[in-house]
Amino acid sequence: MRAVVMGSGSWGTAVAKILVDAGNEVTMWARRPELAEQINTEHENRDYLAGIRLPDALTAVSSIPEALAGRELVVCAVPSQSLRENLTQWREHLPDDAILLSLAKGVEISTGDRMSQLIKEVTGFDDSQIAVLSGPNLAREIAEEQPAATVIACTDEAVAQRIQQAFAAPYFRPYTNTDVVGTEIGGAAKNVIALACGMAAGMGFGENTLATLITRGLAETIRLGTALGADITTLAGLAGIGDLVATCSSPLSRNRTFGARLGEGASLEEAQAATNGQVAEGVKSCRSVRALAREHGVEMPLTEAVYQVCHQDLAVADMVGMLLGRTTKPEVYGAQQ
Ligand SMILES: NC(=O)c1ccc[n+]([C@@H]2O[C@H](COP(=O)([O-])OP(=O)(O)OC[C@H]3O[C@@H](n4cnc5c(N)ncnc54)[C@H](O)[C@@H]3O)[C@@H](O)[C@H]2O)c1
Ligand SMILES: O=P(O)(O)OC[C@H](O)CO
Structure with a gap:
């Protein structure tokens, strides 16, 4: 898939690496241009995953329109309390047929929304375009390619399976579930x-x-x-x-x-x-x-x-x-x- 990971913290970076290792075309969005530059030239994210060599094929940008243009899979990798504010900025640049995948593990304080509910509210996307990924996934262990598994949940099983294929890497085994x-x-x-x-x-x-x-x-x-x-x-x-x-x-x-x-x-x-x-x-x-x-x-x-x-x-x-x-x-x- 043509994927973008929106957020370059520890989990966003590890997930971008998984997606590259699983054979996808991947870019990352970093808020700070200097971090995007570091990922592009030094293939490392020292602030969050120091010492992990990132794949050469993984690129990063700091422009939102550039990050989102033409992407089939948009991975939301910012903390839960900031997802609404970020997604609101991303909204106008999202391809209409993109699938949004949330990595955040939290419930919004101001609304009590789970992340999939928040995404639906902000984007108006159909449930079949909204998925979540969650499991025992400590970022550094996975970035070191230690074997692990996860769950990809979407109410539309076929969509969950499509994302599952995109995440299947030699050290990472995704399972599907329709229980978001x-x-x-x-x-x-x-x-x-x-x-x-x-x-x-x-x-x-x-x-x-x-x-x-x-x-x-x-x-x-x-x-x-x-x-x-x-x-x-x-x-x-x-x-x-x-x-x-x-x-x-x-x-x-x-x-x-x-x-x-x-x-x-x-x-x-x-x-x-x-x-x-x-x-x-x-x-x-x-x-x-x-x-x-x-x-x-x-x-x-x-x-x-x-x-x-x-x-x-x-x-x-x-x-x-x-x-x-x-x-x-x-x-x-x-x-x-
Ligand atoms: N780190 C892990 O091992 C891990 C594993 C699974 C799930 N998660 C979940 O993934 C989500 C992201 O976690 P992470 O570990 O990548 O977080 P992090 O703190 O390492 O990084 C957060 C990223 O979001 C960006 N960001 C954008 N807008 C922001 C804002 N308004 N406030 C703060 N940061 C903002 C930051 O610049 C940074 O790149 C969390 O919900 C976390 O629970 C983390
Ligand atoms: O480092 P934590 O406590 O945010 O946990 C990371 C992951 O969620 C573990 O699965």
């Missing part, structure tokens, strides 16, 4: 749970605590997802438990790392400063995921606790008492408890 809601909710919710796991690790807790947070994090993700119409099996797959395990366990995760800094005693501002401008989506999305849960009458205690730490000055140490002091319950998956 489940795929998106899995990606957004796991960032919040990864913050909680990081906090636990930062406080010095071990694997029992981590496994408990991952498992109960999955339980609340399933409750929210199914309340929104997701298929529970999506959340049992790569875009659910798969991504949850990778993100909650890996020191490469920005969300887990952010949480760990808080658990070690850093303030929110100090943890933010340490990200070097890279997005930890869960810090913002804990607000919108919590709002969605409340709107749908779904209990999400871990998300609530992370929200209170990030936005209501709850001390990380007090989070433990808040979670363990809840009333006792049976362990049931899919129920509203």
